[in-house]
Amino acid sequence: MGENQQPAPFRPHQLRVSHDEREAVVERLNTAAAEGRIDFSELEARLDRALNAKTYADLAPLTADLPQEVPAEPLVLKGGMNGATRTGRWRVPAQITVYGGMGSVKLDFTQTECRLPEIAIEAHGQMGGVTIIIPDGWVADTSEMDQGLGGFKDKTTSExxxxxxxxxxxxxxxxxxxxxxxxxxxxxxxQRRNHER
Structure with missing residues (x-):
């Protein structure tokens, strides 16, 4: 490179996008259509562009006119004396901390609609214990769990x-x-009974 030659300016919008980034835009577009923000024909056109996007410049305009999804606040759940549960339909944050306390905690994700790629859960069994129920098709990385006195059981599948x-x-x-x-x-x-209603 000669003395007077400048390196080409760095343009982030020209960077290549990943499969996960394309999928995130597809999810956002489907949500926007379900909310009535875009009609079916526009959804189809935007999905096609999203799936064929190569760079950030291709992806950015597809959701630029949609409101940003506000991430849920981290959740802290404490069993205390009487126990605590989080079941049914609830908004899942990316970070959850649970303490079994004396009364135990049950964290049930089976009826949630979660679009997060990853959920970090810090669980402490304490005296009451913690039970976490995840839908079929979700997987768990439990390599950071310590058995403690009460032990730890991972009964999930890897599919x-x-x-x-x-x-x-x-x-x-x-x-x-x-x-x-x-x-x-x-x-x-x-679950089946609830779906049939």
Missing amino acids: RLPRTPRIRLAGDGGAAGVVIRHPNSWERRV
């Missing part, structure tokens, strides 16, 4: 469906233990 979160679970079993699992047969029956 991950597309566009589902990965749970990164850390913490310790405490005295009562921590369990992460998929729904049991009774919970599946309840």
Whole structure:
């Protein structure tokens, strides 16, 4: 390079996008259509452009006129004396901390609609224990969990469906233990009944 030659200016919009970044835009467009912000024909056109996008410059205009999704605040759940549960439809944040306390904590994701690629959960079994229930198709990375006295049980499968979160679970079993699992047969029956209503 000669003395007077300047390097080409860095243009972030020319960087290549990843599959996950394309998928995130597809999810945002589908949500916008479900909310009535864009009609079906426009959704189809934007999805086609999103799936064929090569750079950030290709992707950015597709969601520029849509409101940004506000991430949920981190959740801290404490079992205390009487226990605590988070079940049904609830907004899932990217970070969750649970303390079993004396009464235990149950964290049930089976009816949530979560578009996050990853959820970090810090679980401490303490005296009451913690139970985490994730839908089929979600996977859990539990390599950071410490058994504690109560132990830790991972009863999940390793088959991950597309566009589902990965749970990164850390913490310790405490005295009562921590369990992460998929729904049991009774919970599946309840789910089916709720869907039929």
